[in-house]
Amino acid sequence: MLKFALVGNPNSGKTTLFNALTGSTAHVGNWPGVTVDKRIGTYKKSDDPVDIVDLPGIYSLSPYTPEEVIARNFILNERPDCVINIVDVTNLERNLYLTTQLMELDVPMVVALNMTDVLDKRGDRIDVKALEKRIGLPVVEISALKGNNVDTLMSRAIEAIKTPRAAVSVLKESALGSAISNAEIALKLKEVEAPLFHAVKLVEKDTIEVETHPAEARAAEAFIKENLINDQFNGDTEAAIADARYKYITQHFSSTLTRARKQSYDELSKSDKADKVLTHKWAGIPIFLVIMFAIFHLTFSENFLYLGSIIPSFGEWCGVEGSAAKGVFFAGGLNSPGVILFNALDLLTSSIGGWIGAGLEGLGVNPVLISLLIDGAWGGIASVLSFLPQILVLFLFFSILEDTGYMARVAFMLDRIFRRFGVSGRAFMPMIMGFGCSVPAMINTRTMADEKERQATVRVIPFFSCGAKMPILLAIAGAIATMVDGLNADLITYGMYLLGIVVALVSLLVMRNTTQRGEASPFIMELPTYHIPGFKNLMLHLWDKAKHFIQKAFTIILVSCIAIWFLSNFGWSWNYVGEEGMDQSILASIGRLIQPIFTPLGFGSQLNENGWVFAVAAVLGLIAKEDVIAAFGALAACLGGTLLGGMEEGVEEVAVMVAATGIDVPALISFIAFNMLTVPCFAAVATARGEIGKEKFKWTLLFWIVVSYLVSSIVYTVGIAVWSIAIWAAVAVLTTVGIVAYNKAMDKKENEKRLLNERK
Amino acid sequence: MKLLSQLDIGEKGIVKVVNGEGVVRRRLFDMGITPGAEIYLRKKAPLGDPIEITLRGYELTLRKAEASHVEMV
Known part of the structure; x- marks a missing residue:
């Protein structure tokens, strides 16, 4: 089959053209050994189908960035039949700079002049015939977004490969x-x-x-x-x-x-006018904070627009009290769109589980098998799938911000702050995405130029507490609030989020001065013109994400759920113990075995004979953070605690656990901290491994374990003896400052050495 | 001698020499900052650094540290 490669500057509309050419056949594959996506699709409108390879966007064929090396090696080694060089005509000179380098290869090539519709709108004109003659290559005007002329482009390309092309150099x-x-x-x-x-x-x-x-x-x-x-x-x-x-x-x-008019710098384009406000000297950063808040509010809030606080009897007022709709749409106030979707899917999946369970029971299937299928397999998958809508909603907002060009401005505004911690402004976007889900956040780090900086960022992303960790936080904070008078659950929640951010920034600072040594990478970035994102592209983007997530749910998560079910329902002699006999299960004995590990953290051996549940819950969190609260739910029933009425779902289970195990408040907070900071869920671990590479991944795992263990034990000791905070704070500050100072000194020494050598 | 990092907002100039070395230097070239290119300083980030410039009809942002490698006429 013929193979054509798409090459062009970042943001020149390459991926849009790729989608226009290949339609829905696009799929994502991995480069061998390199962590950048290579996309292959098929163009089917010609006599023979053509494979289209979407290469990473590049400015040049220099040997400095991984993307450039990948694109260069692909063209040189895989020898595509034709190179389609996509050129953004609104930015002609810089785009043709790459073209002049591609011309030096003897591969057949056509130039696709993209965004000609934007040119038309401005009233500018380009003489394609003249350009074609001077450049010595077929040139086709297209609009990738509207799909104009893309078939002509392909037929010109197929025509071009019939005659060999001699390499030329300007x-x-x-x-x-x-x-x-x-x-x-x-x-x-x-x-x-x-x-x-x-x-x-x-x-x-x-x-x-x-x-x-x-x-x-x-x-x-x-x-x-x-x-x-x-x-x-x-x-x-x-x-x-x-x-x-x-x-x-x-x-x-x-x-x-x-050009229709001579360009003048004082004349502001629409984009410049938007920037006047969005990156304004004083208003820029506050506007950004408001946008971020709005996104999280739309995705996670159970009190949309604070209607519930403004109108206290909101549910009654809408007349939904007591109906099924209430659970989905209302919780005190109106739910945000993200939460509504979450609840709707949750309702659907649990109903499906109920129907299948009832159906199987009707058929007289063995109850153990039903328990495996419904509680073990389906329940586990459903609890994870429920988060898909919220992840997608969050992803949609971030895709919009990215596609419009706003994210590049955010990096521009915040670079100064991030540089202090050894990373460039580009690290910001993946970090903020981490609050939604670590998986897309880690993938997003690919836009970062420096490999060490990127690895450090991937490592701290889990500290930005994700959506799946939120239930742990909310449930335990709620329970603590009932135990201590005058302690606000929201205050604990925000405090824990803040703890995560602080730990992330300190870790970055330490890493960039030790194992991942280096200065923040250079920050030379194009600020793209603002534009309205295409609906079709956004949907393709989302579909890609959803597919990936669903695949994971039905593979890794399914297997792990079945394993947990076996371990918690069977004893060592393969005898079925069931939910009631859970403390005789394999899981319980493993829990008791590992329990002492958590003693310095406050939820280990100091708890009573039921204390193993916290150890088990913490370990289950490694599979999916949702499992922690799910495990509490399952374990609370068999611990025989009387369910206390009048509490929210989740909070109640934690309260039962507290009563059954005798755990104290500092240990509970330490438990949250541990779950927030430790090795993330399966999906995130697998992603991190792919992004960081096998060798470095071992250290990443160790890093997560050490940080979570250390921080949680600090939290616990401070909790039981407040005065110890002075010691910990002093130790932490002195160590960090010491490391940074030592590194500065080493840097200076090395520089002097190098200068001396150069003089010689 | 004036450096690109020393331009004021709304000021423009022509690139004379690009100093520095390695990746940064090559990156500056690849983005079109070559001798003779006209550069207009459009704005500075809210915290004063990085800066945003217009050259060859597009917008580019870079830090003052990187811009200080560029000598203007």
């Missing part, structure tokens, strides 16, 4: 032309494929190339030293080549674009 006319020609001849003799491309890279002193062809590199350098040392670049070929490319583009290509 640099041949420049001062470096002879140096490039010499290197090209030398490489041709060596029978290197794509000699012109490699020759340019050799002259440029590209690190990858110089290693592969050391002899030719030396020859090229000698030639340059002899002939070109006195030009304005002083033998700095990297600068000379970039300069020559842009000069050539402005002289030969830019003139094909005629």
Whole structure:
């Protein structure tokens, strides 16, 4: 089958074109060994179907960023039949800069001029015929968003592969032309494929190339030293080549674009006007905070627009008291859209479970088997699936913010703050997404340029307490509020969120000064023009996420749920003990075994004979954080505690646990802290492993365990003896400051050493 | 000698030389900051850094630290 590669700048509409060409056949696969998605789809409207490969967006074929290396290696090694170079015509010069580099490869190529509709709107015109002639490649005007002309593009591409294309370089006319020609001849003799491309890279002193062809590199350098040392670049070929490319583009290509009006900097576009407000010196950051609050409110709040607080008898007022609708739509106040969807799906899944259970019972199926299917398998999957709507709603909002171009502005506004902790403003977006779900948040770190910075960010993402951890927080905080007079449950909840953020920032600071040493990576980022996101693209985005999540629920989570069911329903001699005999189960004995580990954290051996449930719940959280409260629900019944009336779902179970185990308040808070900070759920662990890589992943696991253990024991000791906070705070501050200072000193030493060596 | 990081809001200039080394330097080139390019300083972030510039018809943001590698005419 034919294989065409899509290459272009980030934000040039590459993925939109990919979707327009491949329709719903898009699927996501992984690059071998590299953690960047490669997307392959099929174009079916031609006589023979064509595989379309969507490569990561790049500005150049330099060897500096992983995306660039991937794109470059793909074109050189996999040799696609044709390269479709997508060019954003509203940003012609910078986009053609990449085109001039692609031209140096001898692969057939067509140029897709995208966003021509935007150009039309501005009243600008581009002379496609003239551009085609000067560039020497087929040029097709398209609008990827509207799907205009994409079929013409494909037929031109299929036409183009019939005749081989000779590599050309715009640099041949420049001062470096002879140096490039010499290197090209030398490489041709060596029978290197794509000699012109490699020759340019050799002259440029590209690190990858110089290693592969050391002899030719030396020859090229000698030639340059002899002939070109006195030009304005002083033998700095990297600068000379970039300069020559842009000069050539402005002289030969830019003139094909005629603007309706001469551009003036004072004239503000719509985008500039929006930015006047959204990144305003004083209002910018407050506006951002309001937007963030609104998103979380729409996704998680059970008191939408605070209607419940404004109108205390809201439920009665709407006349839904006592109806099934109440549970879904109202909880004191009106629920937010996210919560309504959550409740609706929850109602649906539990009803399905009930129907299947009743049906099986009617058929006279063994009750143990029914328990396995309904409580074990379906119950587990359902509890996880229920979170899908909220994750999708949150994801939708973030996709909109990203697609409009606002997220780039947020990174711009907050970079200064994040830099203090050793990461660039780009780390912000994944972190805030972590409050929703760690999985998409970790995937989002791919936009970060520096690998060490990215790994550090992936590691702290779980500390931004996700949606699944919220039930743990709410239930236990609610229970604590009933135990201690004058303690507000909301205060505990917010306090725990804050604790997570503080731990994340301190961890970043420490990591960036020790194992993940480095300064915040350079922050040179395009600020895209604001635009309204396409509905179809948003939906495709969401569908991709939903599919992934559902697949996980029916694989990893299904298996783990069945395993828990077996362990909690069977004893060591494979005797069925059932829910009532749970304290004789394998799970209980394992719980008792590991219980002492949690003693320094307050929920270990100091509890009474029922205390193992906390140890078990903490471990179950490793599979899915929802399991913690779900386990409390199951275990509360068999501990024989009298259910106390008049409490919310979740809070009540915790209260029973407290009564049955004799756990105290500091230990409960430490339990929340442990669950928030420790190894995240299965799905997040698997994602982190994919993003960080096997080798580093071991240390990541250790990092999560150590941090959660340490912080929780601190929380506990402070809880039982408040004065100890002084010691802990002093130790923490001194250690952190010490590490940072030591690292600064080391840096200085290294720099001095390097300078000394250079002088020699 | 004036650096790009020293431009005031609303001021424009022409790039003379790009200093620095390695990734940052190459990145500046790739984004179109080459000798002769005209740059307009559009705004500064709320906390004063990074800066937003207009060049070659698009908007780019970079830190003052990176902008200080760029000498203007």
